[in-house]
Amino acid sequence: MPQAAERKALERGLRSLNENMTTLAELSEIAIRKAVDGFDRLDPGVADDVFTLDQEIYALQLEIEKTCVDLLALHAPVARDLRTITTSLKITTDLDRIGRYAKDIAEVTLQFRGREPNHLRNTGSIPQMTELAVRLVDKAIRAFVARDAESVRHIQEDDDAVDLLHDRAFQELVDKMKSGAMAIEVGARYILVTRYLERIADHAVNIGQRVVYMVTGETVPRVRAAERSKA
Amino acid sequence: MLRSLLKGTAPPSTAVEPEVHRVPPPLTLVEIQDAAIESRNLSVWYGRKHAIREVDLKIQRRGITAIIGPSGCGKSTYLRAINRMNDTIRNCRTTGQLLVDGEDVYGPNVDPVLLRRKVGLIFQKPNPFPKTVYRNVAFGVQLHYRTTKEELDGVVEAALREANLWDEVKDRLHDSALGLSGGQQQRLCIARALAIQPEMLLMDEPCSALDPVATAKIEDLMFELKKQMTIVIVTHNMQQAARIADHTAFLYLGKLVEYSQTRELFERPTQELTENYITGRFG
Numbered sequence: 001m002p003q004a005a006e007r008k009a010l011e012r013g014l015r016s017l018n019e020n021m022t023t024l025a026e027l028s029e030i031a032i033r034k035a036v037d038g039f040d041r042l043d044p045g046v047a048d049d050v051f052t053l054d055q056e057i058y059a060l061q062l063e064i065e066k067t068c069v070d071l072l073a074l075h076a077p078v079a080r081d082l083r084t085i086t087t088s089l090k091i092t093t094d095l096d097r098i099g100r101y102a103k104d105i106a107e108v109t110l111q112f113r114g115r116e117p118n119h120l121r122n123t124g125s126i127p128q129m130t131e132l133a134v135r136l137v138d139k140a141i142r143a144f145v146a147r148d149a150e151s152v153r154h155i156q157e158d159d160d161a162v163d164l165l166h167d168r169a170f171q172e173l174v175d176k177m178k179s180g181a182m183a184i185e186v187g188a189r190y191i192l193v194t195r196y197l198e199r200i201a202d203h204a205v206n207i208g209q210r211v212v213y214m215v216t217g218e219t220v221p222r223v224r225a226a227e228r229s230k231a
Numbered sequence: 232m233l234r235s236l237l238k239g240t241a242p243p244s245t246a247v248e249p250e251v252h253r254v255p256p257p258l259t260l261v262e263i264q265d266a267a268i269e270s271r272n273l274s275v276w277y278g279r280k281h282a283i284r285e286v287d288l289k290i291q292r293r294g295i296t297a298i299i300g301p302s303g304c305g306k307s308t309y310l311r312a313i314n315r316m317n318d319t320i321r322n323c324r325t326t327g328q329l330l331v332d333g334e335d336v337y338g339p340n341v342d343p344v345l346l347r348r349k350v351g352l353i354f355q356k357p358n359p360f361p362k363t364v365y366r367n368v369a370f371g372v373q374l375h376y377r378t379t380k381e382e383l384d385g386v387v388e389a390a391l392r393e394a395n396l397w398d399e400v401k402d403r404l405h406d407s408a409l410g411l412s413g414g415q416q417q418r419l420c421i422a423r424a425l426a427i428q429p430e431m432l433l434m435d436e437p438c439s440a441l442d443p444v445a446t447a448k449i450e451d452l453m454f455e456l457k458k459q460m461t462i463v464i465v466t467h468n469m470q471q472a473a474r475i476a477d478h479t480a481f482l483y484l485g486k487l488v489e490y491s492q493t494r495e496l497f498e499r500p501t502q503e504l505t506e507n508y509i510t511g512r513f514g
Contacts, residue, residue: 007511076470078497079506217499 010075014084017067021088024060025141027053028095031102032137032200036130039109039193042116050106057099061092087214091144094203094210098137101196101203108189108196116186124172126194129165133201136162140207149215152208160225162201169194254483257287258501260491261478267292267431267461268313272327275308275317275485282308284485285327290478295453295462297476297493299469301508305485306465310433313463314350315343331431348375351424355436357416359408359423364391364400367408367419371427386426394422395452414445421452431461438471450475469509473497481505 031053038046068089071077077085136158143152173190176182182190209220266289275283283305290296298306308317315336317323328335336346359367368387372378378386387404391397396418400411408419417437424432434453438446453462453475466472472479473493480490481502489496489505500506507513 004511010511078469078473078509079500081510082498 006075010071010077010081013067013071013075014081017064017071017085017088020060020064020067021091022145024057024064024092024095025144027057027060028098028102029134029137029141031057031099032105032134035102035105035109036134036197039105040127040130042109042112044110044113047106047110050102054099054103057096061096064088064092083214083217087210090210091207094206097203098200101200104196105193108193111189118182123190125165125169126190126197129162129169129194129197132158132162132165133197133204136201136204137207140204140211143208143211144214147211147215149212149218152211153220155205155208156220156223157228159201159205160228162198163225166194166198250484254486254488255502255504257487258489258491259287259487260489260495260501263289263291263478265292266290266330267332268463269330270309270312270327271330273309273312273329274326275305275312276322276324277308277320278322282485283312286482286485286487288480288487288490290461290463292461293457293459294477295457295464295475297472297479298463298465298482299467299472299479299509300482300488301513302467304482306482307435308485309482310435310463310465311352313431313433314347314352315341316347316352318343348427349429350431350433351427351429353417353420353424353432353434353437355439357413357420357440359411359416359419361407361409363405364408364411364419365404368422368426371423375427390422390426391419393425393456394418395448395455396422412445414441414448417441417445417449418452421449425456429460431463432456434462434464436465436467439467446471469497481508483508 031050034046034053035050038044038050068085071085075081136155139158140152140155143149170191173182173187173194177184177187212218212220268290270286270288273283273286273288274281286309288309298309300306311317312325312329313331313336317325325337329337331346331350334341360370362370365387368390369383372383372386388397388401391400396415399415400419403410408416411419417440421432421437438449441449450471453464456462457477464472464476476493478490479493479496481488481496481500481504483504489500489502491501496505497509500509
């Protein structure tokens with residue numbers, strides 16, 4: 001059991017960790033919002049902002065990892081403290097990956113060079129998928145900040161909708177490419193964006209499930225969508 | 232006669248501290264299949280002080296069970312109740328049952344000396360006799376058994392080997408035990424206890440006076456010993472409990488608060504009181 005002075009030091013470390021984690025989560029959410037906004041409008045001007053955010057996210061992730069290792073090494077935390085630190089370590093990777101996918105979406109936007117006359121018509125299910133993926137990230141981050149396990153206990157089910165839209169968007173794009181209504185190069189770029197959005201939603205699910213563990217100590221089992229629908 | 236002396240009636244209610252009512256009902260989250268030790272409704276009083284309060288606890292055979300809790304919570308009292316070391320304390324009374332191998336150790340036909348041969352106790356501070364290393368280990372053996380010189384030599388060597396001390400003391404068996412380091416003295420005390428072949432070992436903060444290297448040696452030894460005996464350890468060191476114990480019981484104000492698998496207790500304690508104690512929010 002830590003002594004009073006040691007407990008205070010641990011509390012200070014945990015407070016600092018929480019502040020940094022909240023900042024990291026906010027940066028990741030801003031990055032993805034900016035990236036999808038830039039993609040919607042095919043605005044290459046947004047890319048620089050997203051690239052800068054990605055670098056900031058990475059630097060903050062390293063700082064958080066260091067804080068976590070220090071807290072583990074120096075204070076041997078247990079119970080809620082231990083779960084907070086290990087969850088933070090895991091979540092930083094998810095938030096960093098979300099930042100990286102935001103950067104990838106911004107890169108695709110740049111590749112269009114602001115020229116794609118049929119952009120709005122081409123994207124089909126992508127805008128809806130974007131909205132759901134961003135909403136999922138927002139939900140997971142809010143749950144983490146508020147330490148609210150209940151709001152994300154069933155987040156995996158929310159992700160099913162994103163997966164369905166991903167499949168639908170893929171089929172729409174393939175059909176268009178097959179019929180010659182869309183150039184292969186353009187279709188491939190859209191498919192990449194749908195893949196990034198689908199992975200972003202997966203990382204949001206990871207965050208949500210780890211928040212449940214952090215708050216309650218319960219591990220949420222991974223259940224395949226098909227099995228969930230059977231149940 | 233002894234039983235009636237030990238089992239006094241409960242003192243008046245004025246002895247109950249008010250904050251005890253804040254302790255939640257005990258929560259046992261572990262199922263012990265083969266209990267070597269079991270307390271049922273065990274209470275211990277020092278005069279009017281109710282040190283252990285109706286504790287029900289089963290201790291797994293051939294395992295390590297840690298008892299944790301803040302100072303004065305009754306950890307050592309509970310430990311000493313198991314081999315009746317509390318008998319030596321004036322005004323100490325015990326009620327309820329404490330079963331060792333299914334037999335109530337406070338029963339009328341129990342010989343405390345034989346009980347302590349079966350259930351050894353290692354103290355916080357190493358307490359070797361001011362005699363040679365050899366005599367320390369041989370002492371208890373000669374007290375309990377008749378042996379030849381050769382047999383005694385064999386028992387002493389075996390006990391010292393079992394306590395992982397033989398290689399360090401084999402050339403100084405006839406030097407004073409007081410010349411050994413603290414860690415060596417503590418392992419000598421363990422060898423002394425092992426020499427009379429106990430089935431259970433009670434350890435009251437056995438590493439609190441030792442450095443990390445000596446502590447690691449005692450912990451390694453405990454891992455070896457638990458293959459053949461039941462160990463109960465009282466410790467203030469949360470990391471030590473987490474490292475070595477299979478099960479952990481948390482006592483507070485003489486009451487059992489939570490008892491579960493060590494991993495569970497330290498990763499996701501169920502009672503808020505347990506959480507607050509192990510994370511250092513009080514104590």
